[in-house]
Amino acid sequence: MNRKARRIAAKRDLARRSSPSDTIGVPHTVVDLMDKARQSYRQGHGAQAESLCRQVLALMPAHVDSLNLMGIIAQSSGRHKLSVKMLSRAIASDPINAACHYNLGSSYQAVNQHENAATHFKKAIALGLSGNNTEEFITRNPTIATYLDRLEKEQLLLHQTDFFDASGLESIANDLFLRCAMECVVLRGRALEMLLTRLRFAFLRFATANAAAPRPVSDDLVSCLSALALQCFLNEYVYFQTPDETQHSIRLRNLLLEQLNGGCEGEPITLAAVAAYFPLYQLPGADKILKREWPKTIGELITQQLYQPLEELRGASAISALTAIDQGISLQVMRQYEQNPYPRWSLDSQAAALTEEGAQQADVGVEILVAGCGTGRHALQVARQYPKAQILAIDLSVPSLAYARRKTLEAGFNNVAYAQADILKLHAIRRHFDRIEVVGVLHHLADPETGWRILLSLLRPGGEMRVGLYSEAARRGIVEARALIKQRGYRPTRDDIRKCREDIFNSDGDGRWRRITSNADFYSVSGCRDLLFNVMEHQFTIPRISKFLDENKISFLGFEEPQVIQLFQRQFPEAALTDLQQWHEFEKANPMAFRHMYVFSVCKQTHA
Ligand SMILES: C[S@@+](CC[C@H](N)C(=O)[O-])C[C@H]1O[C@@H](n2cnc3c(N)ncnc32)[C@H](O)[C@@H]1O
Numbered sequence: 001m002n003r004k005a006r007r008i009a010a011k012r013d014l015a016r017r018s019s020p021s022d023t024i025g026v027p028h029t030v031v032d033l034m035d036k037a038r039q040s041y042r043q044g045h046g047a048q049a050e051s052l053c054r055q056v057l058a059l060m061p062a063h064v065d066s067l068n069l070m071g072i073i074a075q076s077s078g079r080h081k082l083s084v085k086m087l088s089r090a091i092a093s094d095p096i097n098a099a100c101h102y103n104l105g106s107s108y109q110a111v112n113q114h115e116n117a118a119t120h121f122k123k124a125i126a127l128g129l130s131g132n133n134t135e136e137f138i139t140r141n142p143t144i145a146t147y148l149d150r151l152e153k154e155q156l157l158l159h160q161t162d163f164f165d166a167s168g169l170e171s172i173a174n175d176l177f178l179r180c181a182m183e184c185v186v187l188r189g190r191a192l193e194m195l196l197t198r199l200r201f202a203f204l205r206f207a208t209a210n211a212a213a214p215r216p217v218s219d220d221l222v223s224c225l226s227a228l229a230l231q232c233f234l235n236e237y238v239y240f241q242t243p244d245e246t247q248h249s250i251r252l253r254n255l256l257l258e259q260l261n262g263g264c265e266g267e268p269i270t271l272a273a274v275a276a277y278f279p280l281y282q283l284p285g286a287d288k289i290l291k292r293e294w295p296k297t298i299g300e301l302i303t304q305q306l307y308q309p310l311e312e313l314r315g316a317s318a319i320s321a322l323t324a325i326d327q328g329i330s331l332q333v334m335r336q337y338e339q340n341p342y343p344r345w346s347l348d349s350q351a352a353a354l355t356e357e358g359a360q361q362a363d364v365g366v367e368i369l370v371a372g373c374g375t376g377r378h379a380l381q382v383a384r385q386y387p388k389a390q391i392l393a394i395d396l397s398v399p400s401l402a403y404a405r406r407k408t409l410e411a412g413f414n415n416v417a418y419a420q421a422d423i424l425k426l427h428a429i430r431r432h433f434d435r436i437e438v439v440g441v442l443h444h445l446a447d448p449e450t451g452w453r454i455l456l457s458l459l460r461p462g463g464e465m466r467v468g469l470y471s472e473a474a475r476r477g478i479v480e481a482r483a484l485i486k487q488r489g490y491r492p493t494r495d496d497i498r499k500c501r502e503d504i505f506n507s508d509g510d511g512r513w514r515r516i517t518s519n520a521d522f523y524s525v526s527g528c529r530d531l532l533f534n535v536m537e538h539q540f541t542i543p544r545i546s547k548f549l550d551e552n553k554i555s556f557l558g559f560e561e562p563q564v565i566q567l568f569q570r571q572f573p574e575a576a577l578t579d580l581q582q583w584h585e586f587e588k589a590n591p592m593a594f595r596h597m598y599v600f601s602v603c604k605q606t607h608a
Pocket residue numbers: 330333334337342343371372373374375376377378394395396397400421422423424438439440441444445530
């Protein structure tokens with residue numbers, strides 16, 4: 001990777017972040033000194049800034065901002081060992097500081113400790129990069145920025161073969177941060193997608209040429225292609241392909257299969273290129289891949305594309321069925337989420353940000369139901385919040401449950417029982433719960449209110465339910481996109497989803513689809529299917545929610561999202577936070593306020 005560029009970016013990053021952070025309880029002298037240090041640094045007086053930081057550290061040896069700034073100053077003057085030392089001390093004081101992890105990753109990279117660098121880059125990504133997008137950090141590599149610029153300006157065709165020159169490819173291949181990002185999060189943005197799509201095709205051609213006439217390939221190149229293959233696996237191969245490219249990938253896959261069946265040593269680069277088009281665990285020779293020893297450069301690829309999915313297939317047999325699933329819509333919804341388990345997630349960002357606070361300790365014996373748990377991120381969040389509770393998490397889709405089970409066990413929780421069940425039949429299980437969570441699920445039922453009432457019947461009096469429902473006002477753009485899909489006759493297959501995405505991208509010149517193309521779900525097949533192709537989607541309004549609560553005698557405890565609550569309080573300072581009539585007025589004035597969903601809690605009255 002381009003270290004210099006990364007260092008410059010890190011400096012800019014600090015400048016942006018250098019507004020005084022938490023100054024409560026910090027002596028005035030320290031606050032003043034730190035302000036001066038930042039100012040000196042911004043004005044290019046590194047030595048003076050460093051001296052001021054040292055004064056801060058003499059007063060407060062664990063002062064994070066000061067250690068971070070010292071780390072960056074040392075980094076920019078090539079004193080990488082000192083930088084590693086300072087940033088490690090900063091992280092010891094504040095283990096969930098994304099900026100420090102990012103900066104430490106850069107310093108480790110500068111001293112060629114790539115494994116340590118990757119650990120800290122991934123931690124920074126998991127921690128949300130201090131509110132910045134991973135994509136923004138990727139474009140800080142000037143080579144990548146230049147290519148993205150060309151793509152936006154020239155609208156180059158996918159089959160153009162001379163898009164990357166050798167030094168451009170090398171610079172991209174060396175970019176460790178890009179590699180980390182591709183390995184662990186679904187990346188967003190049209191320009192970046194176009195770049196990665198072309199990069200994949202360039203690598204495919206490279207790997208094919210290499211299979212015909214093998215020559216040494218750098219570890220960076222193999223690692224980069226392997227990371228790109230993981231990105232494609234994560235987004236379920238959502239990138240558009242020309243027919244020529246598809247044929248090309250099939251030929252390389254067949255060659256790999258021949259090599260494996262013939263007992264030949266396949267090249268890592270061939271395996272990684274094939275994995276960028278086909279999930280390895282689905283290849284007929286998957287077991288043969290596992291029998292061979294592969295270099296470290298593709299270790300993560302083998303883990304994520306072979307070991308983990310095979311483990312899930314085995315784990316699926318451990319999932320029991322609590323109810324039959326035999327009703328029309330439930331069956332269709334089940335098929336959708338079996339073909340495309342949702343949400344796609346790999347990096348456990350909750351674990352990265354884990355602090356002691358937040359866990360409810362008084363939860364021994366508490367019984368919790370997570371209804372429609374999907375791939376487990378939600379259930380795991382509940383498990384972390386209530387580590388001593390007994391949690392039952394149900395869903396229609398066994399592959400989603402198997403994914404959830406693997407992730408939960410990996411995270412070290414054994415208090416979640418996963419089972420297949422239809423909410424509409426759950427009353428048959430004859431169990432009751434102190435708390436029920438149903439987020440993003442009821443609106444996919446044939447009749448959401450019926451499902452909601454069934455869940456209420458399982459809730460103990462006084463128990464709380466956390467509910468997430470789509471807002472009609474916020475989903476108008478989705479309705480328009482669904483109309484386009486209907487008009488063009490796109491089906492919910494991977495090929496049609498790819499075509500539909502191209503169509504949306506290409507007709508977005510006026511920003512008409514901006515809300516859709518900026519939605520993270522647009523960047524994976526399962527996300528797109530959940531977002532735009534759902535077999536069943538109801539939308540709610542606040543009066544509809546309010547009517548249900550009144551009819552069923554349950555109390556509204558409040559919405560969840562702090563920013564929305566703040567806005568409401570600013571606009572309706574006199575109103576109670578539980579006044580749904582006022583919330584309805586608020587939503588009329590702010591139709592996108594619940595763009596994610598209405599997420600709220602209700603309480604079942606003791607004598608309901
Ligand atoms: C959009 S996903 C949400 C998953 C999870 N709650 C989350 O927030 O990550 C919806 C999930 O609801 C499940 N689902 C839909 N209808 C259901 C039903 N009748 N019974 C049980 N699960 C259902 C689907 O299988 C799918 O996994």
